[in-house]
Structure formats: C-alpha cells, structure tokens
Amino acid sequence: MQSTMQDVPLLVSRILRHGSTIHGRARVTTWTGEDEPHRRSFADVGARSAQLAHALRELGTGEGDVVATLMWNNAEHLETYLAVPSMGAVLHTLNLRLPTSQISWIINHAPDRVILVNGTLLPLLAAVLPACDTVEHVVVVGPGDRTVLDGCRPAVHDYEELIAGRPTGYDWPELDERRPAALCYTSGTTGDPKGVVYSHRSVYLHSMQVNTRESFGLSWQDTVMPVVPMFHVNAWGLPHAAFMSGASMLMPDRFLQPAPLAQMIESERPTVAGAVPSIWSGLLAEIDANPRDVSSMAQVIIGGSACPPVLMQAFQERHRVRVVHAWGMTEMSPLGCVSHPPGGLDEDAEWAYREKQGRFPAGVEARLIGPDGEEMPHDGVAAGELEVRGPWVASAYHGGRDGEPSRPEDKFRDGWLRTGDIGTISPDGYLVLTDRAKDVIKSGGEWISSVELENLLMAHPDVVEAAVVAVPDDRWGERPLATVVLREGAAPDFAALRLFLAERLPRWQLPERWVAVDAVPKTSVGKFDKKVIRRSHANGELD
Amino acid sequence: MQSTMQDVPLLVSRILRHGSTIHGRARVTTWTGEDEPHRRSFADVGARSAQLAHALRELGTGEGDVVATLMWNNAEHLETYLAVPSMGAVLHTLNLRLPTSQISWIINHAPDRVILVNGTLLPLLAAVLPACDTVEHVVVVGPGDRTVLDGCRPAVHDYEELIAGRPTGYDWPELDERRPAALCYTSGTTGDPKGVVYSHRSVYLHSMQVNTRESFGLSWQDTVMPVVPMFHVNAWGLPHAAFMSGASMLMPDRFLQPAPLAQMIESERPTVAGAVPSIWSGLLAEIDANPRDVSSMAQVIIGGSACPPVLMQAFQERHRVRVVHAWGMTEMSPLGCVSHPPGGLDEDAEWAYREKQGRFPAGVEARLIGPDGEEMPHDGVAAGELEVRGPWVASAYHGGRDGEPSRPEDKFRDGWLRTGDIGTISPDGYLVLTDRAKDVIKSGGEWISSVELENLLMAHPDVVEAAVVAVPDDRWGERPLATVVLREGAAPDFAALRLFLAERLPRWQLPERWVAVDAVPKTSVGKFDKKVIRRSHANGELD
Numbered sequence A, B: 001m002q003s004t005m006q007d008v009p010l011l012v013s014r015i016l017r018h019g020s021t022i023h024g025r026a027r028v029t030t031w032t033g034e035d036e037p038h039r040r041s042f043a044d045v046g047a048r049s050a051q052l053a054h055a056l057r058e059l060g061t062g063e064g065d066v067v068a069t070l071m072w073n074n075a076e077h078l079e080t081y082l083a084v085p086s087m088g089a090v091l092h093t094l095n096l097r098l099p100t101s102q103i104s105w106i107i108n109h110a111p112d113r114v115i116l117v118n119g120t121l122l123p124l125l126a127a128v129l130p131a132c133d134t135v136e137h138v139v140v141v142g143p144g145d146r147t148v149l150d151g152c153r154p155a156v157h158d159y160e161e162l163i164a165g166r167p168t169g170y171d172w173p174e175l176d177e178r179r180p181a182a183l184c185y186t187s188g189t190t191g192d193p194k195g196v197v198y199s200h201r202s203v204y205l206h207s208m209q210v211n212t213r214e215s216f217g218l219s220w221q222d223t224v225m226p227v228v229p230m231f232h233v234n235a236w237g238l239p240h241a242a243f244m245s246g247a248s249m250l251m252p253d254r255f256l257q258p259a260p261l262a263q264m265i266e267s268e269r270p271t272v273a274g275a276v277p278s279i280w281s282g283l284l285a286e287i288d289a290n291p292r293d294v295s296s297m298a299q300v301i302i303g304g305s306a307c308p309p310v311l312m313q314a315f316q317e318r319h320r321v322r323v324v325h326a327w328g329m330t331e332m333s334p335l336g337c338v339s340h341p342p343g344g345l346d347e348d349a350e351w352a353y354r355e356k357q358g359r360f361p362a363g364v365e366a367r368l369i370g371p372d373g374e375e376m377p378h379d380g381v382a383a384g385e386l387e388v389r390g391p392w393v394a395s396a397y398h399g400g401r402d403g404e405p406s407r408p409e410d411k412f413r414d415g416w417l418r419t420g421d422i423g424t425i426s427p428d429g430y431l432v433l434t435d436r437a438k439d440v441i442k443s444g445g446e447w448i449s450s451v452e453l454e455n456l457l458m459a460h461p462d463v464v465e466a467a468v469v470a471v472p473d474d475r476w477g478e479r480p481l482a483t484v485v486l487r488e489g490a491a492p493d494f495a496a497l498r499l500f501l502a503e504r505l506p507r508w509q510l511p512e513r514w515v516a517v518d519a520v521p522k523t524s525v526g527k528f529d530k531k532v533i534r535r536s537h538a539n540g541e542l543d
C-alpha cells in the first residue's frame, strides 16, 4: 500500500507567500529613535522580498550561494530572511558583536558572496572586509557614511535603489525541502566558530512548533518583539513563526538600551517578547527606576542562559508581566524546551515548574547520558549530559577541512546532538539544567552546580549579578569562585552572603573564594563569559 | 552547501511517545452511560498501545497490513489509532453508518486482515462479515453478545485478554515518513467509496497544524471532546493533535444523543468540541428545553457541512459558547480553513467573518478555477471551483483496478485536488463556499447557491431545517426546489417564506417549488443527502 498524499515540500517560500497574502495586513514596525517608528505591512514585505530576490539574481546569486547580513532587527532584515532562502540561496546572519577577526574568518569560511549591511554598521564592515576574499557585493541598507568603504574590492549598492522598480512577484522555485535555507555560526567558546546549516524543512517545522501553545503559541492577535538579535539563531525562530501565524512584529533596530526598549514597549504594546536574561535585568532596573507600563507583554520569553528566578518573580510581582523560561541552542534552531507549568497547580507549585528549563516538544527527543556513558532515568534526580534528536536538530557542522560536514565526537554521537548541558529530566518531562558540562565544578569527586550557586546569590537583595566558576584547588581538585556585582551602595559583606547560601545548600558546596566585580563579562550574545573569568583568575587578576 | 540537520522522520510513534511520557498525566475519559465514566491516563494509553502492538504482531500483522476498526469514540479506539500506525501497519477506520454492503465492499477493497470491533457493534459486524474474504482476526472490545459471530471464518479474540501481560514498551520502527499510516474512505455520493491513505508525514504535520492557534490551538490546558466520529477523517485529527499537545480527551462512545451529550458536557467540562451542524442543532434544542451549563466550551468547532449562522448565534447568545466554523474534507486530513476573524474588529464585523468557511493555513495553498478553466482572482467576488495543494492533501485514491492509486480527472489536476466546492476567496484569504459543484442550481445561465437559500430559510423562526436542490425546468434549465422541516405547530405558509427570502435575494433566485418534509435525509456522517432528495423528486414523491 502507498500513501496517496501530495508530495509538497516544506519551504520558506510558503511561509513568505502565506504571510504576505492571508496575513497581508499584519505589520512590522521598526523603531527609529525618532518621533514615529517605521511601519510596513506584511503584504509590502512580501512584495519587497520579491524585488530583493530579482535584484540578488541580477547580482549573480544562484542556488546555494551564501548571502550574508550584518544588520539589526528591522523590516529590511525580515525581507532578507524571507527572500534569500525562498529564491534558493542561503541566508547567513553575521553576529556583529564578535571580534572583527572572527567575523572575517566566518565570512571566508561560509563563504559569503553578498553582504547586506545596515548603514550604521558600515565602520564595522570596513574593518572586516580587507581580510575577506569571497565578497563580491555589499548592499547598504539605510543611512550611514558610505565613504568608509572607499577603495574596498566589492561593488557597493544601495538597497532601495537596487530593488526599486523591480517586479513585486517572483516565481519561487519548488526546492527540495532538505536544501539549505540559513546558516548561523555558534559563538563557540572554544576553537573556531561552528556553522549550523538549517534546511527549509527544519525552518518550516520549527516555525510550526513555535506557533503551538506548547511553545509560544503566536497568532494574528499578537505583536512579537524579538529583542534577541536576528543574528542569534534566527532570533529564536520568531520572524518566520510570526510571518507564518500573522503576528505583527516590533523591531528594536539598534535601540537595545533599557530606556528606548521601555519606551517602545509602552507605546507599541507588544504581547510577546524574547531576549537573554541580561537584557531583561537591564529593563527591569530601568522600569523600576522610571515606571513604564509594560503590561501588554503577556509572555516575556527568557532564554539563552539560565533565567534567575528572582528576575522572573520581580517582573511578575512588580510589573504584571509573565516571564516564560525557555532553553535551546544554535544547533537546535533553537527550541528546545519551554517552561509552561502543568495545569491545575496553585501558584507556589507553578513557580517550581516555571523556574525549570521546561518541557520538550514532540519534535525533540531527549536522553541523559551519565558519567560512564550509560543512559540515566528521567526521574528528576539522576543527572547526565543531555543529548537530543529531532528534525530541527543539527547532525554536523558546516564545512570541515575537506568541505564535508564535520562531526566532532564531543558534539555528535550516533545521530544525537550532545548539548554539553548537564541536567535532570523529571518523569513528566521537565528539564532542569544544573550546568554546562565545562562549567560544572568537580570538588572532591562530587559535582557542584555553578548555576544553582548563581541563582541563589542573585536572590540576595544586595546582589545584582553573580557568576561562579571552578578554580583549581590542591585539596579538592576544584572549588567554586564567586564573582559578584553588588547593588550600588551595598558593602561587600561576603560572610553574610556565605551565610545566606548556607541556609539553602550543604556546607561543602559553599564558596570560600569571593570577589566583587563591576560587571560580569558577557559573550557576544549576552551570556556570562566564564572563559574570561577563568582566564582573569588564572592571570591573578581576581585575587 | 548541504544542510547539517538531522534526518529524523515525522512519525505517529513520536506522537505516541511524546503524549504518553511528557503528557502522561493527561487523560482520556470515556462516557459509559453509567454513574462514573471510564478514565485512563495518557501514560496508560501508551503502555496499552505497546501491548496492543505486541498482540497484533503475534496475530501476524506486518508492515503495510491493514487493521480496521468498527468502533465508537473511546479509549481503546485511541490506543488503536496510535499503536497500529506506529508499528508500521495501516489503521482503517470503518464508517459504521454505511449500508452493510458498502462496509463489506470497503473491507475487501482495503483489504482488512484484522478488525477491532466494539462489543455493541457485533450485530453489525456479523451482518457484514459473510461477504468479506480477507479478514483473519476479529478483536472484540468491551461487552457484547459474541455468539452472533458463531460460525464466522475469522478467529475471534477479546481485546483485554489479547493484550494482558504483554510488555508495556515496544521498539517502534523508524519508518519512512511517507509510508501509509491510516486509511479512510469517503462517503462518496456517486460511484464506489474512495480510499484516502494518510502518511505518517501528513498525520504529523496536520497534528501540528491543529495545535496552532490559526486552527484550534489545543494545549495541555484543554479537554477536547470529539463528537465527530473517529471513523470520520480521523475525527478531524483531534485525537493525534490532543496526544501531541497533551490535551485531555472526553470520548462520548455511543452516547451521541442530545441528552447524554449535554450531560457529559456539563459534568466533564470540555473546553473544545467538534461535530457536524446536525449534532449541534440537536444539542441546542436539548439545552434550550432542559438548560445545562455548557459554558466550559471555549471553542465549539462546527464543520463537515456549512454551519447555519443562526446556529452559531444561538449558541453564543443563549449559552455563552463560541462557535468556530471550519471547513475541510476527507481528502484534506481534513483541515482546511478555520474561521477566526481578523483582530481589531467590532462584534458585527466579526460575525461577518465568522460565518465564512475560514482562512487557509500556510500548509494549504488554494486557487479558484472559473467555468472556463481560468484562474479567478481572490477578490471576494469572483466564484470558481476551489483547488488545493499541500503536504496533507490527497493526490490520488487508494487502489484503482490495477492496484495502483487512481487519479480521476474530476478530482485531481496537475497535482492539485479539485474539491468540488464552489466559492470565493477574499484578498485576506477568507473562503466562502456557495455550493457543491454538483448542487449549484444553473438557472437561465446564472448560478443560484443552494447553500445561501438554505441558510436564509433556516434563519426564519418557523423553519428547523431546509434543503434546496436543483430540479429540471423546461424554461430555465434548472430551478430551486425548497424542502423545509417546519417548527412543531407551525403552519406551512410558503408564501410568507418566499416573502422572507425576497427581502434578501434577487427575485429570480426565489424558489417557486416548495415542500414541507418531516426530516431532511442525511448521509452516514450527518450531512444533507441531496442525492436522495433529487431522487425522491424524480420519483414524484415530493410533488
């Protein structure tokens, strides 16, 4: 017996066509820092995406060619997101927070032929380009000083001039759904950056997943604000998912500081927003100091690193905003778990669930591998390294030495992705991460969770941020070093902090090494950069 | 460049594993007609599905074999839904409302090797079996008089005895996602019944779609009541979607009469329910007469045939229940459109949208083909035959004469499904069906919509039901014949009804032929059976 179903591929062009027709009245609003934000309908985004595809084809972009963006979150970035994969090329979102040498390395490795760049980022591109060999065209989006590119090899174009007057329809090719759609490099903390190549199939399935209530449940009644950059794992899939569900979008462009964020939330009233914890703690401090109405946000998604429970509580109690904790990674498109509590619980019981990393969707299978390579039970107690499998999970990295995908052993095993995260899974499928495999503190043969120490410390009223790392110890192998950012005006009373922890943890887990710091160093995507802390400590800078 | 994503298939076994672990506490409640309904957790459904698969394998069921059900909506039917496709066999849901000769024909055509049957349906099976050649095993679920099968060829087993003591885990095979999962025959109004074979891929994608808010947005906070039978297009995909999202289920079993339905809604408080209009109008009459609290139903999905607007309004106004109109067909898994209005409208404007058939999801592309084969604009005015395309839409029917799938020209064209529905699509993608291609009335070279006449008539207080068909007319070719079921005690005043229509329609569309009938004949799945009405008229029975 054969199935009698049509063999229709899952393509980004379907998302593009659907959003720009059925949801043509939805709109993307881009913050400009001026009186009025910029507004564009999904119908117009669709028409301009077709124009962009015509323009890119004229520049010689063919199937499988890589088109990069060095852009903020804005309407034109959305057009690029949709047009480039739909025409059969591959969208490569460059992380503008990386060191210039890494950006050049990545451009050469991809390799990128065309780069779309926001005018405000031209100085960065000018610093990067001299080391790049493959780039033939630069397309400048929006105002900015173009003279900084004078003398550079690639041809320079203006986005609006390039697309003007072209047909607003495009005969999107019927691609194989397993063809590449987008490319993202992880801000890997060791070795060269690693490229993950999403397929049309994975983008499409992930978008559907985002639109189920198990994940974020976007709909045409929402306005979604991705504060998470569009160069960070496809802004968690929010742009594609919004276009698929007809959710309007609010794009912050380069205005990512707490004050403008608070202002755009108050005036544009997004219903869903997503960002890493450091953005939200900045916003919290801002709206605590200068009250703003941010209560439109029915769902504030926090992910990318562990969300301190105290941050979730503060938002809910002081600003009537519900924080939803989510976990994912570049290799997973990125979802991952979302921490909706089960039904029928009282508030305290709900909180216990909401602080976890969350529940897996049907599309992501999970297993825990213990220290000796054995599979651990999902009993909420046994810890192991988390491995995952599913249609939007990576099986390899882009372009190893011989051009073939590479499968480093510490990342892939028997078709599963090794996440490098250590945690437990409860019988009802909730993940709790206790550490990164490389951040866990091995003291006298036992594991101490750096994340648990950090969360407890950040619950203390004097502590703004805390990062705990393992440092070598003659007697125990490793011991925790606590680096803390104190509230302005607070005295560094580490004995009191230790006592505070002692009420909640066994004695042997309490740090004896403490340092007050001005700020916790962050990675390019806003996570605690423990590598830097460990290096500072090794260099004797934190004694 | 290659995508680096894992090649993980979309399988029913993933839905099964997800629902029975992550959502293991959700439950399926089956109405028993006694004091207490029967309750079973999703975890138990998962364990018993594994046991069933072991049992079926022992009975010789291999990959691709067809296992049929002749069952009501209940927990065991759900187990069969999940186990049979997951083990690689094909689930065939038999429509117990068909004439016995058709049921036998379908069993032979599939062909079915095993039939699971509810004990209460044994007399029906006994009438059907003598004409069936391929059935080797009958598995009886629940109490019922087994002696009626005495002397029949297949071996007879008891479901509980068969699965008892078997392992509660099963190593579900990693199938190709395009392998067949389930088989459903359309209650075709002409010719032999036609089989549609859903694939694992189509079932999985359709389930995700059902769980987006564009469709029904099921979640672990819902309790879903499929009144629509599980032999009618997979109960609209609700069982799979519920298991995927963790929505609990309320199964009415054979208690489909208005009074028990009202009782189970009041006591079990489902949040979502789905059925054809005739079920809901029966329920409405019941709760108007004997008030019950049915307000738990946040979403009452009405589909399968056009929903009379007056029915939607009555539910909302008198019982605080929101009716959602949906459109689909067996060949579409079945969704289809769902009529959620756009955001930001006032109530009147919302109603205008909610009465339409609804908006297409990204997974279903639509076009309208006009009388001369040309594509019609989506302007909300131009009418044409609707054709659709997508990964859960059929491209053929199961097993033509040579065993190959058949593609009758009136149903399939260039990879598109011809729906046989006539309608318009607005620029914002809302479908309005005006008629079945074969029911439209061609009068003097113009089309008259039978559905529009029926809806207007049913809005008259004296009319309970109305069905309009085309009858031959010497002068105009065809003219409408209105058959109406009058409210008890109402006098048959057709002149008044005609006047009522005249306020809303052009004169030339008004029927001059009228008949009062006791009931409108219905098909096995509860739709108006216009074939029967036309035949009665041809036989002079309606003059």
Ligand SMILES: Nc1ncnc2c1ncn2[C@@H]1O[C@H](COP(=O)(O)O)[C@@H](O)[C@H]1O
Pocket (backbone or CB within 6 Å): A186, A187, A233, A302, A303, A304, A305, A306, A307, A325, A326, A327, A328, A329, A330, A331, A334, A357, A419, A420, A421, A433, A436, A525
């Ligand atoms: N909610 C979270 N809680 C803890 N760690 C997280 C969370 N979300 C992401 N991460 C970490 O971030 C990693 C993925 O980083 P990236 O690929 O840069 O997004 C994961 O493997 C986790 O270690």
